[in-house]
Amino acid sequence: MNRQAQTVLLFLTGGGLLHAGFTDLYLRYVKAGLRPLLIGAGVVLIAAAMATVWYGRRAARQQGDEPAPGDGHEGHKGREGREGHEGHAHREPRVSWLLVLPLLALVLVAPPAAGSYTAMRTGTALQEQPWGYPELPADGPLRLSVADYAGRAVYDKGRALADRELKVTGFLALGGDGTPYLVRMALNCCAADAQPVKVALSGALPAVLQPDTWIEVTGTYTPKQAKDPVNGTAIPFLDVTATRPVKAPQDPYDEAWNG
Numbered sequence: 001m002n003r004q005a006q007t008v009l010l011f012l013t014g015g016g017l018l019h020a021g022f023t024d025l026y027l028r029y030v031k032a033g034l035r036p037l038l039i040g041a042g043v044v045l046i047a048a049a050m051a052t053v054w055y056g057r058r059a060a061r062q063q064g065d066e067p068a069p070g071d072g073h074e075g076h077k078g079r080e081g082r083e084g085h086e087g088h089a090h091r092e093p094r095v096s097w098l099l100v101l102p103l104l105a106l107v108l109v110a111p112p113a114a115g116s117y118t119a120m121r122t123g124t125a126l127q128e129q130p131w132g133y134p135e136l137p138a139d140g141p142l143r144l145s146v147a148d149y150a151g152r153a154v155y156d157k158g159r160a161l162a163d164r165e166l167k168v169t170g171f172l173a174l175g176g177d178g179t180p181y182l183v184r185m186a187l188n189c190c191a192a193d194a195q196p197v198k199v200a201l202s203g204a205l206p207a208v209l210q211p212d213t214w215i216e217v218t219g220t221y222t223p224k225q226a227k228d229p230v231n232g233t234a235i236p237f238l239d240v241t242a243t244r245p246v247k248a249p250q251d252p253y254d255e256a257w258n259g
Contacts, residue, residue, distance in 0.1 A: 007052045014045030024250055116173035116211040118194065119183045123231025125195035129155045141165040141218070146184040147197045147254055153221060153236035161221035168199065168238065169216045169246060172209055179226070180209050182217055182238065186254045194253060200226055203240035214249075218242040 021039035126147070133156060136142055142164050144152075149168050152161055170182040173196075180201045185194040203219060217240050224237040 007049050007056075010045055010052070011049035014042045014047075014049060017042030017045065115171060116183065119173045119181070119185065119196035119198065120175060121230065122196055124150075124198045124228045124233045124235055125186045126150050126154060126197055126233055126235075133160065136160050136164075141167050143167045145254060146170045146182060146199055147186060149238065150197050150199050150236050153199075153223075153238075154225065154234045158221040158223060164221070165218065165241075166220060166238065167216060167218050169214065169249075170199070171212050171214045171248075173198070174209060174211055176229070180205060181235070182215070184254045185252065197254065198228065198235050200224075200235050200237045201240050202237050204242065205240055206243055214246050215243050216246045 017038055021035055021042060133152060142161070144166060146168055149161070149166065152158060168182060170184045173181045173183045175181060182199045182201055183196045186197055187194055201217065201219075202222070202224070217238060219238045219240040219242075222237050222239040226235045226237070227233070228235050
């Protein structure tokens with residue numbers, strides 16, 4: 001891989017990052033808050049590629065203007081031979097072309113979000129008690145995230161949830177014993193560190209439970225809890241009164257539960 005090919009690869013990588021950053025593709029890799037950094041990285045890579053081209057052309061012009069040792073003039077073929085020899089001496093190994101593969105994966109393949117398979121083999125991310133909770137609306141049904149319901153149910157003992165109609169959205173997962181869970185995957189930084197937040201379901205459930213199906217659950221708080229078999233962390237239950245299928249959200253991940 002010569003310098004020109006390296007520059008092209010640098011440019012394409014920057015373009016791939018910009019493509020991901022200006023579309024929803026980036027949500028498959030990193031959390032939403034990192035979008036500005038991703039776009040900034042793409043801009044820097046493209047600027048670096050352009051600067052490399054500019055400096056390379058300037059160096060070539062300066063080299064062409066320098067007189068050859070001895071007679072002060074170097075023939076065109078002699079200069080080409082010397083440059084070709086130097087380029088050959090500094091040529092990178094062909095295995096470096098494998099760097100193209102991550103770029104093609106970024107541009108052409110959108111990886112699926114982590115789902116029930118990962119969730120049931122990873123301990124729930126609800127591990128730290130928060131300092132407090134924001135106040136909830138006094139009237140009407142409460143729309144909560146999976147992490148918000150789980151945290152309030154475990155650490156706040158459901159004080160703000162009792163006797164309220166609750167609506168929570170997530171995807172279905174089934175435990176080894178058949179227990180259904182409503183799950184959202186939470187990110188600290190990127191998809192590689194995704195951890196599930198789980199809420200066990202009881203009550204009026206559909207006759208057929210299909211893992212990875214996104215549903216909105218309507219129900220009420222129950223003090224019942226279970227222990228996650230993976231890491232022993234408490235998993236609260238939600239007593240279901242109704243369910244309905246929903247479309248997977250644009251951003252399938254939640255911010256990591258960190259208290």
